[in-house]
Amino acid sequence: MISGMALIPEHVRAQLKARFDLRLSGPVHLTLYTRPGWSRLILPAGVGCATCEDARQMADLLKDAAPEKVTLDVVDTSRDPGRASADGVDDIPTIAIGASTEAGQIRFQGLPTGTEFPALIDAVERVSRAEHDLSPASLADLAKLSEPTEVMVFATPT
Numbered sequence: 001m002i003s004g005m006a007l008i009p010e011h012v013r014a015q016l017k018a019r020f021d022l023r024l025s026g027p028v029h030l031t032l033y034t035r036p037g038w039s040r041l042i043l044p045a046g047v048g049c050a051t052c053e054d055a056r057q058m059a060d061l062l063k064d065a066a067p068e069k070v071t072l073d074v075v076d077t078s079r080d081p082g083r084a085s086a087d088g089v090d091d092i093p094t095i096a097i098g099a100s101t102e103a104g105q106i107r108f109q110g111l112p113t114g115t116e117f118p119a120l121i122d123a124v125e126r127v128s129r130a131e132h133d134l135s136p137a138s139l140a141d142l143a144k145l146s147e148p149t150e151v152m153v154f155a156t157p158t
Contacts, residue, residue: 020069020070027069058112070124097127104127
């Protein structure tokens with residue numbers, strides 16, 4: 001768990017900025033769904049969020065690496081529960097990535113650190129360049145879908 005931007009060394013932040021300078025072309029909008037609370041306390045369900053502050057720092061890191069391309073909207077679900085419901089977000093923290101200010105359809109639930117962090121960076125870059133890297137066969141199969149479909153990818157080191 002990240003417990004402060006000091007744990008993300010300045011040289012890593014500089015590397016991310018240099019990478020984004022090369023790889024981002026279009027705008028990216030991040031939406032962080034959070035429920036503020038003291039991360040050091042064990043709180044009853046529905047009160048606070050143990051990793052939301054760390055997720056906020058991660059979202060700020062992404063925005064600060066390319067402020068001319070990356071925007072950030074923070075939704076406090078304790079103050080605006082209807083927004084999260086309307087956007088189809090049930091879990092917090094969630095970072096949604098989209099090309100505009102609408103709710104992003106690529107979502108990272110929980111705190112994307114460790115093995116999940118490179119996937120988060122890749123998603124930001126792909127959204128910025130409007131690249132999906134799907135094969136023609138996959139695109140043809142997706143075109144056959146007649147109802148909205150949710151695809152979930154689970155990342156774990158094990």
